Each structure stands twice: as C-alpha cells, then as structure tokens.
Amino acid sequence: MTEIRTEMAGNVWKILVGRGEEVKAGQELVILESMKMEIPVEAAQSGVVKEVLTEEGSFVDEGQVLMTFEE
Amino acid sequence: MRLNQEWQERVDAVHRGGQEKYHQANAEKGKLPVRERIRLLLDEDVYEEDGLFAAGADRGLPADGVVTGTGKMHGRMVCFMANDSTVKAGSWGPGTVEKIIRIQETAEELGLPMMYLVDSAGARITDQVEMFPNRRGAGRIFHQQIKMSGVVPQVCVLFGPSAAGGAYMPAFCDVVVMVEGNASMYLGSPRMAEMVIGEKVSLEEMGGARMHCSVSGCGDMLAENEEEAILAARTYMTYMPDTWKTKPASTDSKPPVHMENLDQMVPENQNAAFDMLSVIHALVDEDSWFEIKALFAKELLTGFARIDGRVVGIVANQPKQKGGVLFPDSADKAARFIHLCDAFQVPLLFLMDVPGFMIGSKVERAGIIRHGAKMVAAMSQVRVPKLSVIVRKAYGAGLYAMAGPAFEPDWCIALPTAKVAVMGPEAAVNAVYANKIAALPENERAAFIEEKRKEYQEHVDIYHLASELIVDDILPMTKLRSSLAFRLEAVSAKDKKKPAKHNPVYPV
Structure with a gap:
C-alpha cells in the first residue's frame, strides 16, 4: 500500500480520482491550492486508489496523507 | 632480467589488490x-600511478588501499585518487592518507582538476596515531580540499561507503555522484546509532544514495550503476575549466x-x-542540459547547459513542483549552485516564475529568512555575468532572489x-x-474586488514596467534564445574585480 502525502501545506482544490480507480504513474491525483498557486499532486507509481482521505475545500498540512493506493 | 622479473611480479601482486573473496x-x-573504474573515468588507458608500492613489501596492503595518479580526461590532464575496497575495506592507513595528500598537492600546484573515487570504510583504527591526529593526517586531506575549493574543480563519485570522518570528503567536493544501492554517507553507522542513541534504522534510510540525493542534499546526482556514475563525472567536467583562472570551453552551437x-x-x-x-529545453543547445540536484528541492531547477555553444549555469523556478515557491532547501540548493558557477567562471541565467518564499510557522522555524538571505547574498555577490528572464510571475522577495533589476543583472528581460x-493581485x-x-x-463586494484587481493588474503591467525602464526588454519566447545567445557573447569579456575586503558575513 502506498500513501500519497502532501509536500506543502494548502487547501484541497480538486480531487481528480475516486476510490477503486486505476491510476498511472505521473497521473495527477489531487490539485492543492497554496500560495495562490495550483499544486498538482501526482502518483509516483501506477496502482488502484484504495481510500481518499480528504475532501475538496479542506486544509491539509505538509506531510498529510491524501489517499492510499495499492500497486 | 632477474630484477625486471621481480618488478613485474611485485606490480602484478599490487594490481591484484585484496583477497579474492573481497573481489567476489x-x-x-x-x-x-x-583500476577498471579509473580506466572508465579517463581516456583509454592513459595514466601514471604514484605510490604503487606503498605498504607493500612486508605489510601486504597493496598500494595501501588507494590508487593515486594523473591521467587524461577528454584530452585534459587531471589528478585522481581511488579507494580499493578489497584492501582492508578501503580504509585509510598512514600510506593511504599520505598518498591522497600528495596527489591533492600536485593538483593544486599544477592547477589540475581533482577526481575522488570514494569507496572506503574510513579510518583504520589500528593505525590511528599514525593517520588521524597528525599534521599530515586525515584532517589534512580536508584542509587541502578546502584550500583547493574554487581553485580547481573537485569531483566525487561515491561507489560505496564514506563513513564517519570520511563522509567529509564528498562534502568538500563541488559535486557528488552516488551509485544507487551501494553508495552511502553517514557519520555514525546504524549499528552505532542503535548503541549510542537507541535509534533503529536501516543503512539506506540513514545514509543511502537516494536519501542523500533527494532529502539531505549531500548528493548531486543519483546513478543506477558505476558506469553511469563515472560517465556523469566525465560529462560534468565538460562544463568546467581546469582552474578558476580560465573559462569553460565553448563548443559548436547546436x-x-x-x-x-x-x-x-x-x-x-x-x-x-x-x-x-x-522552457529550458527550448532555450539551450540540444542535449546540453545537465541537471544538478534533480531530485532535491525540485521546486527550483539548477543545472549547466550551453547556449550557442557557450556554457551557462541555469537557476530556474519550477512551477510544476510546489508551485515554484522557494523553501529553505531550494534557497540552499540555489546558493550552492551559484557559488559553484561563480567559482569557475560560468555565467548565470535566472528564469523566474516565482510566487515568493513560502510562508507559515513551519518554514519560519526552519529559518527560511536566513536561508533565503543566503540565496540572495550568493546571487548578489557573484562576479560572473548574470542574466535574468522574467518568464511569468516574480512576486515579492522572489524577484530579488532570482536576480531582479536591483541586483545588477547585466540585463533583465521579460516575456x-x-x-x-x-504580491499577487488577490493578496494585494x-x-x-x-x-x-x-x-x-x-x-x-465581488464587483469592487474585481475592479480593484483590474486596476492593480494594469499598474503592474509589464509594458508599464518597461516604460519605466525597470526591465530592459520584452521578448516573445520565439526571440528569447537568439537574444540570450547574443547577450552571453557580449558579457563574455566581463571582468568584475573582487571587492576590497575579506568576505561578506554570510547569512548562513
């Protein structure tokens, strides 16, 4: 199981994938909004989304887990 | 005849190195x-070795675990040292240390780049009095490295461990290439950490190549294998002059x-x-981008490239990573790279798209002000030419850190x-x-905000700034490369004198 963590603090602007969805390495999973910038969060490897642990509009701190997925 | 035969036998014995089981x-x-590593590093088989018989005859430590000498790389003379990890795990005895110091002194004296091929367990504790505390002991290696820093290029390729004090050898080099899986750097081994501070950690987590290239910033390039690592060191040297007194060689434009x-x-x-x-690939000669610290603080890109054949050092914000916001690590990465370019006459090109430095308690506690100040200071005091390009936004101190108009760039151009x-219109x-x-x-409210934002945008419009002579020119992407190439040629004769003082008091 892989955890997708944020690299910087910000607000969750868009969640682009849902539970059970197959994702490819490099695919954008979530877009954060921080420092007025859109911050895409990408999948490091391919896999299937197991759980989405945040929702659009919520604040996330650096290092927080956004979703988990299985390879 | 008999003497020659004895010589040959002795040379062969040294070349065999340590015991067969260590080779396996x-x-x-x-x-x-x-010696295979050395052959890959240098042109064909052209090198002369020193101290081949060190610690040989009665002590049975071939070459005292280190190969030192001079050889040619791309036809240029260089000095090298290379640990032999089959001899007492490449540990440092008195002969090892003396050989390393001597080849360093040769490199300094002759003005030749120094290559360090490191694979060593560190000090040989049984020999410590002879190699640790004395005037020509291991400390002298580091002292010599620092004396040579900025005089000749110093490149490290790390193939195995560089433990404890030995870890400072890569640290004092200009760049460090690490082989994934095998290279490691640490002051205390995982075993020692468990014993002394009770921490349980793997070697890879503690000081593995990937960790150092992506988290600590001690490594500059991560290579998949030894051949790739050595090739990276060779390629790096094509962007470097032999000494600080000369410029890196230009090539044909591509x-x-x-x-x-x-x-x-x-x-x-x-x-x-x-x-x-x-943007970088659209500006530089094909295949010339050579990135430094690609895995560390990715929100800022640093690397060498060529424009019209001329070597240039590029510092660029990367909006794809963390919005291109500057953090303590990215400021640190930039400062280090700027010093490297300044030392070896590599002109700098700044490509700006920066929302500013990160804010919030986390980065304030991490000292973002002093790390940011370090980057600004490094950029400000360079004597090499610097060109800056405002690619998109340049907000707040981001404009300053990326060689904005106040910091005497030779030219500041805007797209x-x-x-x-x-700051951006929303925040302002x-x-x-x-x-x-x-x-x-x-x-x-919404209409009022929209109206004020529009006014603000007009006020900071780039043509307004150009009309106030704040930027020197506005150019579309299609015209940028040829303009930069021309301007780099123009500044190539620049000779900015060192200010009359010892050194600034650096923020970090």
Whole structure:
C-alpha cells in the first residue's frame, strides 16, 4: 500500500480520482491550492486508489496523507 | 632480467589488490575493480600511478588501499585518487592518507582538476596515531580540499561507503555522484546509532544514495550503476575549466529540439502549473542540459547547459513542483549552485516564475529568512555575468532572489507573460482594502474586488514596467534564445574585480 502525502501545506482544490480507480504513474491525483498557486499532486507509481482521505475545500498540512493506493 | 622479473611480479601482486573473496563480494554488488573504474573515468588507458608500492613489501596492503595518479580526461590532464575496497575495506592507513595528500598537492600546484573515487570504510583504527591526529593526517586531506575549493574543480563519485570522518570528503567536493544501492554517507553507522542513541534504522534510510540525493542534499546526482556514475563525472567536467583562472570551453552551437507553439508554452494564467524544463529545453543547445540536484528541492531547477555553444549555469523556478515557491532547501540548493558557477567562471541565467518564499510557522522555524538571505547574498555577490528572464510571475522577495533589476543583472528581460509585483493581485487587494471590503454591503463586494484587481493588474503591467525602464526588454519566447545567445557573447569579456575586503558575513 502506498500513501500519497502532501509536500506543502494548502487547501484541497480538486480531487481528480475516486476510490477503486486505476491510476498511472505521473497521473495527477489531487490539485492543492497554496500560495495562490495550483499544486498538482501526482502518483509516483501506477496502482488502484484504495481510500481518499480528504475532501475538496479542506486544509491539509505538509506531510498529510491524501489517499492510499495499492500497486 | 632477474630484477625486471621481480618488478613485474611485485606490480602484478599490487594490481591484484585484496583477497579474492573481497573481489567476489564486490562483483556480486555490481562493483568494479578500482583500476577498471579509473580506466572508465579517463581516456583509454592513459595514466601514471604514484605510490604503487606503498605498504607493500612486508605489510601486504597493496598500494595501501588507494590508487593515486594523473591521467587524461577528454584530452585534459587531471589528478585522481581511488579507494580499493578489497584492501582492508578501503580504509585509510598512514600510506593511504599520505598518498591522497600528495596527489591533492600536485593538483593544486599544477592547477589540475581533482577526481575522488570514494569507496572506503574510513579510518583504520589500528593505525590511528599514525593517520588521524597528525599534521599530515586525515584532517589534512580536508584542509587541502578546502584550500583547493574554487581553485580547481573537485569531483566525487561515491561507489560505496564514506563513513564517519570520511563522509567529509564528498562534502568538500563541488559535486557528488552516488551509485544507487551501494553508495552511502553517514557519520555514525546504524549499528552505532542503535548503541549510542537507541535509534533503529536501516543503512539506506540513514545514509543511502537516494536519501542523500533527494532529502539531505549531500548528493548531486543519483546513478543506477558505476558506469553511469563515472560517465556523469566525465560529462560534468565538460562544463568546467581546469582552474578558476580560465573559462569553460565553448563548443559548436547546436540548435534546440524544435518545438511547436513556443509562444503558448508559458500559460497566461499565473496560477496554473507548467513544466519549466520545457522552457529550458527550448532555450539551450540540444542535449546540453545537465541537471544538478534533480531530485532535491525540485521546486527550483539548477543545472549547466550551453547556449550557442557557450556554457551557462541555469537557476530556474519550477512551477510544476510546489508551485515554484522557494523553501529553505531550494534557497540552499540555489546558493550552492551559484557559488559553484561563480567559482569557475560560468555565467548565470535566472528564469523566474516565482510566487515568493513560502510562508507559515513551519518554514519560519526552519529559518527560511536566513536561508533565503543566503540565496540572495550568493546571487548578489557573484562576479560572473548574470542574466535574468522574467518568464511569468516574480512576486515579492522572489524577484530579488532570482536576480531582479536591483541586483545588477547585466540585463533583465521579460516575456509578455511576465508579472512583477510585491504580491499577487488577490493578496494585494485583500491587504489594501480588507476594511473597505468588509464595510461594503455583501452584494457589492465581488464587483469592487474585481475592479480593484483590474486596476492593480494594469499598474503592474509589464509594458508599464518597461516604460519605466525597470526591465530592459520584452521578448516573445520565439526571440528569447537568439537574444540570450547574443547577450552571453557580449558579457563574455566581463571582468568584475573582487571587492576590497575579506568576505561578506554570510547569512548562513
């Protein structure tokens, strides 16, 4: 199981994938909004989304887990 | 005849190195024999070795575990040292240390680049009095490295451990290439950490190559295997002169890969992410981009390239990573790279798209002000030419850190997408009119904010800034490369004298 963590603090602007969805390495999973910038969060490897642990509009701190997925 | 035969036997014995079982263990880990590494590093088989018979005759430590000498790389003379990990795990005895110091002194004396091929367990504790505390002991190696820093290029390729004190050898080099899986750097081994501070940690987590290249910043390039690592060191040297007194060699110009829609490459929407690497590839000679610290603090790109054959050091914000915001690590990465370019006469090119330095308690506690100040200071005091390009936004101290107009760039050029301001329009309107907005009836607020944002945008419009002579020119992407090439040629004769003082008091 892989955890997708944020690299910087910000607000969750868009969640682009849902539970059970197959994702490819490099695919954008979530877009954060921080420092007025859109911050895409990408999948490091391919896999299937197991759980989405945040929702659009919520604040996330650096290092927080956004979703988990299985390879 | 008899004497020659004895000589040959002795040379062969030294060349065989340590015991067969250590050679086998190395081969299983994908590690090459020490002289094989040297052959890959240098042109063909052209080198002369020193101290071959060190600690040989009665002590049975071939070459005292280190090969030192001079050889040719791309036809240029260089000095090298290379640990032999089959001899007492490449540990440092008195002969090892003396050989390393001597080849360093040769490199300094003759003005030759120094290559360090490191694979060593560190000090040989049984020999410590002879190699640790004395005037020509291990400390002298580091002292010599620091004396040579900025005089001749010093490159480290790390193939195995560089433990405890030995870890400082890569640390004092200009760049460190690490072989994934085998290279490691640490002051205390995992075993020692468990014993002394009770921490349980793997070697890879503690000081593995990937960790150092992506988290600690001690490594500059991560290589998959030894051949790739050695090739990286050779390629790096094509961007370096022999000493600080000369410039890196130019080559023939090679146009960049053709790209469609150059003028649509940078999105107009200031907040949208895009890949700054595509801008770099559109500006530099094909295949000339050589990135330094690609895995560390990715929100800022640093690397060497050629424009029209001329070597240039590029510092660029990467909006695709963390919005291109500057953090303590990215400021640190920039400062280090700027010093490297300044030391070896590599002109700097800054490509700006920066929302500013990160804010919040986390980065304040991490000392973002002093790390940011370190980057600004490094950029400010360079004596090499510096050109800056405002690719898109340049907000707040980000403009300063990236060689904005106040820091005497030779030229500051803007793309039509450029926006320069203390802060973005959203934050600025909020900062100036927060009370007024709050006092307005709710149904009038949105229109008021929109109107003020529009006014603000017009005020910081790039043509307004150009009319005030704040930027020197505005150019579309399609014209940028040829302009930069011309300007780099113009500044190539620049000779900025060192100011009459010892050194600035650096922020870090």
